[in-house]
Amino acid sequence: MLKDEIGKLFLKLKEKQPLVHHITNAVTINDCANVTLAIGGSPVMADSPEETAEMVAHANALVINFGTLNSSSFSAIVNAGKRANELGIPVIFDPVGVGATNYRNEKAALLLNEVQFAIIRGNHSEIASLAGITASTKGVDAGEVSESAFNTAKKAALRFNTIVVVSGETDYISDGEKTCCIANGDLLLTKITGTGCTTASLIGCFAGSGDNLFLAAVAGISTMGICGERAARRLASGEGLGTFKTRLWDEISLIDGDVWKEEVRLNE
Amino acid sequence: MLKDEIGKLFLKLKEKQPLVHHITNAVTINDCANVTLAIGGSPVMADSPEETAEMVAHANALVINFGTLNSSSFSAIVNAGKRANELGIPVIFDPVGVGATNYRNEKAALLLNEVQFAIIRGNHSEIASLAGITASTKGVDAGEVSESAFNTAKKAALRFNTIVVVSGETDYISDGEKTCCIANGDLLLTKITGTGCTTASLIGCFAGSGDNLFLAAVAGISTMGICGERAARRLASGEGLGTFKTRLWDEISLIDGDVWKEEVRLNE
Amino acid sequence: MLKDEIGKLFLKLKEKQPLVHHITNAVTINDCANVTLAIGGSPVMADSPEETAEMVAHANALVINFGTLNSSSFSAIVNAGKRANELGIPVIFDPVGVGATNYRNEKAALLLNEVQFAIIRGNHSEIASLAGITASTKGVDAGEVSESAFNTAKKAALRFNTIVVVSGETDYISDGEKTCCIANGDLLLTKITGTGCTTASLIGCFAGSGDNLFLAAVAGISTMGICGERAARRLASGEGLGTFKTRLWDEISLIDGDVWKEEVRLNE
DSSP states (O other), rough: OOHHHHHHHHHHHHHHEEEEEEEOOOTTTHHHHHHHHHHOOEEEEOOOOTTTTHTTTTTTTEEETTTTTHHHHHHHHHHHHHHHHHOOOOOOEEEBBTTHHHHHHHHHHHHHHHHSEEEEEEHHHHHHHHHHSSSOOOOTTOOOSSOOHHHHHHHHHHHHHSEEESSSSSSEEEHHHHHHHOOOOOOOGSSSSSHHHHHHHHHHHTTTTTOHHHHHHHHHHHHHHHHHHHEEEEEHHHHOOOOHHHHHHHHHHHHHHHHHHOOOOOOO | OOHHHHHHHHHHHHHOOOOEEEOHHHTTTHHHHHHHHHTTOOOOOOTTTHHHHHHHHOOOOEEOOOOOOOOHHHHHHHHHHHHHHHHHEEEEEEEBTTTHHHHHHHHHHHHHHHHSSSEEEEHHHHHHHHTSEEEETTTTTEEEEOOOOHHHHHHHHHHHSEEEEEESSSSEESSSSSEEEEOOOOOGSSSSTTTHHHHHHHHEEEEEHOOOOHHHHHHHHHHHHHHHHHHHHHHOTTHHHHHHHHHHHHHHHHOOHHHHHHHEEOOO | OOHHHHHHHHHHHHHHOOOOEEEETTTTTTHHHHHHHHHTTTEOOOOOOOHHHHTTTTSEEEEOOOOOOOOHHHHHHHHHHHHHHHTOOOOEEEOOOTBBBBHHHHHHHHHHHOOOEEEEEEEEHHHHHHHHOOOOOTTTTTHHHHHHHHHHHHHHHHHHHHHHEESSEEEEOSSOEEEEOOOOOGGGGGGSSTHHHHHHHHHHHHHHHOOHHHHHHHHHHHHHHHHHHHHHTTTTTOOHHHHHHHHHHHHHHHHHHHHHHHOEEEEE
């Protein structure tokens, strides 16, 4: 059921070429633009507070990322997020590093008061921290949490009235009522930078292509997992993370709904 | 005629290793630096308003890009541009996303009053918007315009007393009197980010290597088209946009004047 | 002697997965994060003045890079550097482009008064300029200096009471008393951007994994040289700088202490 609809969503995306406005970090901004193009979308990365409200009006989705947050980008985010809400444009939030500093925690809390998110995507410790579930985050990557990822996804979705994606060995997608899980992925995805940020870009592309945001969340996170597996399978002896990254972008540009349906390990 | 001179310009570039100062966007800044090195130049990317006027004095060309414009980078651009004008250093302008927001339109108009450009490079809608020709820009990539690209290039060149490059399926290069077109390129060049920005880098490298700016503009835009074709021809089954990008950088580092002369489809 | 200890340091790094906080430039920030992951570390790139002092407290090393310095990043650097000093976290400084503008020279002088560095890495002209040895820097890459690189390394180490790495065809590592040199490397490493910045990342990863900072400096700079040679050896006809970069990241993700010991050309 979900599977057939997501298969069709790939076609819609290629047809619509949704414009996805990103306000993201300096580390992976190039990757986010390239992944958006690779899956069939069109990226725009304007991040000046003076223009984000105007730019987002052209977009089919807005992706917000906290990776290298500063006071300027935060203003740009708030301006764009509020305007997107007014216009009914779905907003995806990637709360990178929330839990690691008070600065990020405070800005995330402010933002959650100002902007209604369609989808929030993070690792377990980031989502737990956002939702006030006991958690400790080390830097922007690891972290330990007391709840199961399944419960964290569900609770955060209810708390913020949104769809929550918790990335990990198994990914959980919840709208507070139903919760799916995805078993695709490869450990190598954690060994290059940007696979989290670009997962949010994929989700943004799917969210900008159809009306069902839950499908978009499932499609985006699972596409990254499947493409990671496919790229890892092709690695030959003597090839490492540089080649893996190149192949991952290859796979994202080559995947279609049929490959997705064949390879996804989705538990509804 | 043009062909022989551009053939020689490749040699001059490799010999001189021109220092090309970029004030560019966060998305493709790494690509711009790598392409500058690949063609034989030397990049410097300083973008703080406090130092760009001093840094540009070392440079053989200045490349300005509006991709992720903000108030700080705009000051950096004005300071560097005015100093470059004083010193006779050619300034290349890539008006990314002009037409998409009032912010960009206003800043572009201000800049055109303050700085004399040697070469302006953009897609059709950006150049049309800059020159006040009826146009609509969607995000920073697409757009629809009423004039032919040929006429837009010519009119904008006359209006700004500069050389204008309009990138597209066919590229037009005009100084207001003569207008050339280039038929090289591949659709894949539009499917990765940064091929526009790095075309401006190539133009900057050629502009910093000789005295003829028209030749530099033709050389830069056609080099990207030719290298795109060569990279696309090498793509095997199962290879996608990640590999294409790697091969494109390969080709830019391997091309010389002889390959260029053999492969260019130039209509003088 | 040094060799055996560095062999073991590779194991420690893989085990510890040190968190390396970078405050670096926009050009190579993605490369720095990927190289940190590739060698076995964990990167965090927060660069807002409001949070760097808090973020660095989680880290095992701090890497500071002047590539695209501005007033905001300078504040972020000072805040993080002072806190790192208080906590005994080693700070690595890459004074990119020092000597090219007064702005950089002044900020570097200020920083050297405020923060005690564990290791400083730069090319000959940058280190000479920092230490007040007659030098001229062109842009951020080249430069001519009157002293031998050996002497510059030694003098700068004594002057700043630190370990100094001078990168070049031969690399010199000095603590003011003993000075080693490394003869690994390949000219291609100078033809892609970021091999200097990511060398500082490698040094940061090793510095965050053990107690001997001199070993860390030697390990970091030589690992880049060895991996550069290995990547260059694998280049086939028709492959250029794009493929070289991919292979370089491959090699950094594949190298271990045994390969290092076999390939290093170290003169103690």
